[in-house]
Amino acid sequence: MSKVQKExxxxxxFTFERKYxxxxxxxxxxxxxxxxxxxxxxxxxxxxAYSYLCKRIVLYIxxxxxxxxxxxxxxxxxxxxxxxxxxxSSSFDEYLPKLQAKYPDVEIDYYQSNxxxxxxxxxxxxxxxxxGIVLNAGAYTHTSVALxxxxxxxxxxxxxxxxxxxxxxxxFRHKSLISCACRGVICGFGLxxxxxxxxxxxxx
Ligand code: DQA
Numbered sequence: 001m002s003k004v005q006k007e008x009x010x011x012x013x014f015t016f017e018r019k020y021x022x023x024x025x026x027x028x029x030x031x032x033x034x035x036x037x038x039x040x041x042x043x044x045x046x047x048x049a050y051s052y053l054c055k056r057i058v059l060y061i062x063x064x065x066x067x068x069x070x071x072x073x074x075x076x077x078x079x080x081x082x083x084x085x086x087x088x089s090s091s092f093d094e095y096l097p098k099l100q101a102k103y104p105d106v107e108i109d110y111y112q113s114n115x116x117x118x119x120x121x122x123x124x125x126x127x128x129x130x131x132g133i134v135l136n137a138g139a140y141t142h143t144s145v146a147l148x149x150x151x152x153x154x155x156x157x158x159x160x161x162x163x164x165x166x167x168x169x170x171x172f173r174h175k176s177l178i179s180c181a182c183r184g185v186i187c188g189f190g191l192x193x194x195x196x197x198x199x200x201x202x203x204x
Contacts, residue, residue: 073138127154132201162187
């Protein structure tokens with residue numbers, strides 16, 4: 001073999017080797033691409049499954065979350081302004097968020113009306129779906145046979161609540177026409193009476 005032939009053979013060996021490795025590299029790159037492509041659907045599947053699971057958990061929590069309805073009767077919309085020496089200086093709107101924050105896993109709804117029939121309508125609306133009603137019927141406590149009948153018709157427990165200790169006050173407040181139909185009575189602890197009533201419902 002001449003020197004020129006040897007050089008040619010030497011260089012053609014290197015070009016073959018270079019081409020061989022280039023081809024191998026291309027194959028490996030295309031393999032990696034297809035691998036990545038096949039990984040993408042896995043990631044989306046995981047994301048889908050994860051969001052589905054989250055949705056189910058949220059629905060489960062909503063369905064099994066306890067629901068309590070607070071109902072305030074006549075003149076209790078004036079809390080904070082009305083006889084603060086007896087009822088305190090805080091409005092119910094100020095108190096409610098604090099109460100709700102204490103029970104983050106309980107749905108606490110609030111309703112107030114000065115009208116007897118509206119209180120009854122609200123109790124009938126929630127009384128078959130909620131876990132309990134906290135009722136401060138205000139002055140209707142001492143007068144309303146209709147409220148007593150309504151409480152008797154419901155499925156859920158009703159706790160009678162009073163901010164003041166009615167038994168330390170005028171005699172006409174000592175008589176309640178609704179106590180006999182309620183699960184229990186809490187009075188005299190200021191606004192904390194509502195929290196104690198919620199505790200009573202939750203411990204059932
Ligand atoms: C009250 C007591 C009732 O006698 C009175 O009529 C009210 C408030 C209470 O929360 O202490 O309105 O229910």
